[in-house]
Amino acid sequence: MKRAVPAVIATLIGLGALATFKSSPGVSTRSSSALRIKGGVAAAGPPRRTKDTVPAGHGTGAAATTPTTHAGAVRTIDGVPVDNPYGTVQVRVTLHGTQITDVTPLQMPVDRQYSAELSQQAAPLLLQEALQAQSAQINLLSGASYTSESYAQSLQSALDKAGH
Amino acid sequence: MVAWVGFVAVAVTVGLWIRHGGISRATGPGGVATAVGQLTALVGTFAVLVQLLLMSRIVWLERAIGLDRLAVWHRWMGFATLWLLAGHVAFTTVGYAQGQHVSLWAQTRDFVSHYPDLLMAWVGFVMLIAVGVTSVQVARRTLQRQTWYFIHLYAYVAVALTFAHQFAVGTDFSNDRAARVWWVCLYLVVFGSILWWRVIKPWRMNLRHDLRVHSVKREAPGVVSIQLRGRDLDRIGAQPGQFFLWRFITPTGWWQAHPFSLSAAPRRHRFRITVKNLGDHSAWLQRIRPGVRVLAEGPYGTFTADRRTRRRALLIAGGIGITPLRALLDTFGPEDDVVLLYRVAASDDAVFGDELRKFAGTPNMRIQVMPGNEIGDDDTDLLGVPILRRDVPDIADRDCFVCGPPAFLEALKRRLALLGVPRQQIHYERFEL
Numbered sequence: 001m002k003r004a005v006p007a008v009i010a011t012l013i014g015l016g017a018l019a020t021f022k023s024s025p026g027v028s029t030r031s032s033s034a035l036r037i038k039g040g041v042a043a044a045g046p047p048r049r050t051k052d053t054v055p056a057g058h059g060t061g062a063a064a065t066t067p068t069t070h071a072g073a074v075r076t077i078d079g080v081p082v083d084n085p086y087g088t089v090q091v092r093v094t095l096h097g098t099q100i101t102d103v104t105p106l107q108m109p110v111d112r113q114y115s116a117e118l119s120q121q122a123a124p125l126l127l128q129e130a131l132q133a134q135s136a137q138i139n140l141l142s143g144a145s146y147t148s149e150s151y152a153q154s155l156q157s158a159l160d161k162a163g164h
Numbered sequence: 165m166v167a168w169v170g171f172v173a174v175a176v177t178v179g180l181w182i183r184h185g186g187i188s189r190a191t192g193p194g195g196v197a198t199a200v201g202q203l204t205a206l207v208g209t210f211a212v213l214v215q216l217l218l219m220s221r222i223v224w225l226e227r228a229i230g231l232d233r234l235a236v237w238h239r240w241m242g243f244a245t246l247w248l249l250a251g252h253v254a255f256t257t258v259g260y261a262q263g264q265h266v267s268l269w270a271q272t273r274d275f276v277s278h279y280p281d282l283l284m285a286w287v288g289f290v291m292l293i294a295v296g297v298t299s300v301q302v303a304r305r306t307l308q309r310q311t312w313y314f315i316h317l318y319a320y321v322a323v324a325l326t327f328a329h330q331f332a333v334g335t336d337f338s339n340d341r342a343a344r345v346w347w348v349c350l351y352l353v354v355f356g357s358i359l360w361w362r363v364i365k366p367w368r369m370n371l372r373h374d375l376r377v378h379s380v381k382r383e384a385p386g387v388v389s390i391q392l393r394g395r396d397l398d399r400i401g402a403q404p405g406q407f408f409l410w411r412f413i414t415p416t417g418w419w420q421a422h423p424f425s426l427s428a429a430p431r432r433h434r435f436r437i438t439v440k441n442l443g444d445h446s447a448w449l450q451r452i453r454p455g456v457r458v459l460a461e462g463p464y465g466t467f468t469a470d471r472r473t474r475r476r477a478l479l480i481a482g483g484i485g486i487t488p489l490r491a492l493l494d495t496f497g498p499e500d501d502v503v504l505l506y507r508v509a510a511s512d513d514a515v516f517g518d519e520l521r522k523f524a525g526t527p528n529m530r531i532q533v534m535p536g537n538e539i540g541d542d543d544t545d546l547l548g549v550p551i552l553r554r555d556v557p558d559i560a561d562r563d564c565f566v567c568g569p570p571a572f573l574e575a576l577k578r579r580l581a582l583l584g585v586p587r588q589q590i591h592y593e594r595f596e597l
Contacts, residue, residue, distance in 0.1 A: 015325075024277075025278050
């Protein structure tokens with residue numbers, strides 16, 4: 001019984017320390033597994049390449065660069081909402097001709113703090129991936145595989161609608 | 165009835181997993197492991213809640229199953245629960261690790277640093293492992309009961325710690341309000357029961373009846389009878405043969421509750437229990453002082469006179485098992501035919517000598533004290549089959565009430581069956597919680 005009091009105190013201190021520990025979503029593009037969209041039509045854009053080689057005639061990944069040639073007008077198409085266990089993802093793609101210039105998330109999982117933080121971290125990284133790939137064949141983000149998958153599927157559906 | 169409710173609850177819980185895709189979610193590298201990890205999470209946590217419920221002292225559970233059997237189930241369920249939860253941790257870690265092509269250790273670090281409330285969950289899991297490890301027989305033999313019990317209480321802390329991650333990252337709850345509602349309801353039922361039956365009810369009973377130690381009388385070496393006085397004890401509705409869990413409120417005793425049977429019929433202002441020195445707590449009780457407040461939880465037990473099916477009865481007591489049987493003696497009347505066989509290690513160990521002699525003086529009541537330390541086999545023992553057959557020739561026509569230590573009980577149950585006593589006439593109380 002004598003050891004009970006110090007044990008209880010130690011436990012309370014331990015629990016207090018535990019309560020101050022904060023985790024945060026670790027979303028990154030570390031993953032090397034390329035995504036495969038089931039049943040989707042492969043976009044007409046180039047296959048995924050590393051950042052060093054940039055095929056001629058296409059802009060780099062940065063959204064700010066204006067493509068040198070584009071045929072056709074600017075179009076914005078909304079993809080379908082795609083559900084995953086954490087929520088719904090829906091994206092809107094902006095096409096200059098056949099060039100993807102922007103992808104805007106219309107819906108991202110945000111109903112819990114974890115999802116909100118994760119979506120915030122993931123969205124710009126996914127945009128970067130999409131612009132580099134110029135298709136929905138993007139790499140899964142490490143730490144956000146569900147979100148990446150749903151993002152890609154929604155993007156693919158928008159590209160399909162555009163006949164891209 | 166209890167079993168049906170249990171089955172339905174398990175079905176609903178597993179149904180959550182199936183509803184969210186079940187095994188069809190098992191796609192991609194690590195998919196199968198992750199899906200299994202999710203199933204073991206649901207079933208394992210359900211098992212934890214059942215574990216808590218088994219010990220919540222709900223009166224209907226007690227009447228249906230009995231505290232002693234509930235304790236046995238709790239023990240076995242405990243190990244199953246730990247396997248399920250270990251499976252959940254292992255499969256989920258393996259599944260995610262395979263999916264992201266990292267090592268198990270890297271994945272664990274990923275879980276703890278990037279996912280909310282997972283460090284807490286790990287700490288809770290380790291606590292549950294500690295609870296399990298200290299409850300293994302080898303550990304129980306080496307640990308003091310107090311130490312074991314103290315560690316065991318950390319199970320409550322573990323349940324609290326692991327709850328947050330279930331909703332924060334559990335994919336069965338993230339997008340399914342109905343699932344969350346179901347889960348919270350399960351927790352509420354369990355913790356509500358614990359709060360009511362283990363905390364509020366005993367407190368209310370104490371406020372109303374104000375039980376205190378009145379006197380302590382030495383019955384035999386190492387055996388004392390403790391008289392408890394209080395108000396309106398008849399309103400509690402205790403029957404002879406039943407027991408309570410008693411909590412003696414002193415600085416060292418307040419946090420333990422131990423079972424003792426009433427050793428005499430309860431009266432309006434008096435309960436009596438008789439305690440033999442068999443361990444730390446019962447040794448301490450030998451010297452309990454008058455005036456100490458007592459919290460009683462109960463009454464429990466189905467070892468009561470209303471179980472009788474006929475006029476004749478045979479009571480068989482092994483050692484301190486005499487206590488509820490002595491209380492039962494108070495319920496018999498002149499029209500009943502009672503034989504009491506009281507087995508003790510040595511004749512000095514027999515208690516209630518004067519009281520038993522008085523009972524033996526009444527007609528139709530025969531009492532035999534049988535001293536003998538060795539428990540022989542069914543043929544040679546003092547209470548073996550041949551002797552029982554000779555001393556109680558109409559044994560198959562009697563209600564048999566048996567109480568004593570586990571080995572004694574098992575032996576007597578077997579012999580009564582051999583002598584042709586029908587099962588519904590055999591009533592027993594296991595003296596071991």
